Amino acid sequence: MTPDFETQLRAVSLRVTRPRLAVLAALRDHPHVDTDTVIALVRADQPTVSHQAVYDVLRALTDAGLVRRIQPAGATARYECRVGDNHHHVVCRSCGAIADVDCAVGHAPCLTASDDHGFDVDEAEVVYWGTCPGCATARTAQPTQRTAQ
Numbered sequence: 001m002t003p004d005f006e007t008q009l010r011a012v013s014l015r016v017t018r019p020r021l022a023v024l025a026a027l028r029d030h031p032h033v034d035t036d037t038v039i040a041l042v043r044a045d046q047p048t049v050s051h052q053a054v055y056d057v058l059r060a061l062t063d064a065g066l067v068r069r070i071q072p073a074g075a076t077a078r079y080e081c082r083v084g085d086n087h088h089h090v091v092c093r094s095c096g097a098i099a100d101v102d103c104a105v106g107h108a109p110c111l112t113a114s115d116d117h118g119f120d121v122d123e124a125e126v127v128y129w130g131t132c133p134g135c136a137t138a139r140t141a142q143p144t145q146r147t148a149q
């Protein structure tokens with residue numbers, strides 16, 4: 001299914017512009033990338049777009065709810081256009097790779113606080129930390145390489 005970005009932009013009363021379409025397309029193809037990567041992806045296609053324009057587009061799209069900003073502890077902010085489904089993330093401690101994890105319970109706030117302190121809780125943000133398959137393989141491969149030297 002190809003999401004229709006023009007329809008999405010109009011639905012939130014944002015004007016359809018080439019930089020906005022380019023940012024949404026970049027995030028569809030490369031989820032969980034940081035601002036610098038978004039800029040590089042957009043400028044590969046539209047070299048005249050300024051850094052500031054991409055910052056502005058990211059802010060406008062995030063404010064409008066078309067883009068979600070995530071920021072795992074100790075990492076730079078990442079962006080994705082998979083929004084509104086309360087999904088979570090698994091983050092590699094070693095290389096920072098991020099993958100989507102579907103909502104643990106299936107509906108927001110997903111996890112019920114043992115004590116909500118009277119707050120009306122509507123979202124639970126869960127980050128699973130671990131080692132990605134690539135880093136796990138590299139780690140187990142290292143001792144063998146040393147023996148071979």
Ligand SMILES: [Zn+2]
Pocket residue numbers: 092093094095096097131132133134135136
């Ligand atoms: Zn990793």
Ligand SMILES: [Zn+2]
Pocket residue numbers: 031032080082087088089099100
């Ligand atoms: Zn995600």
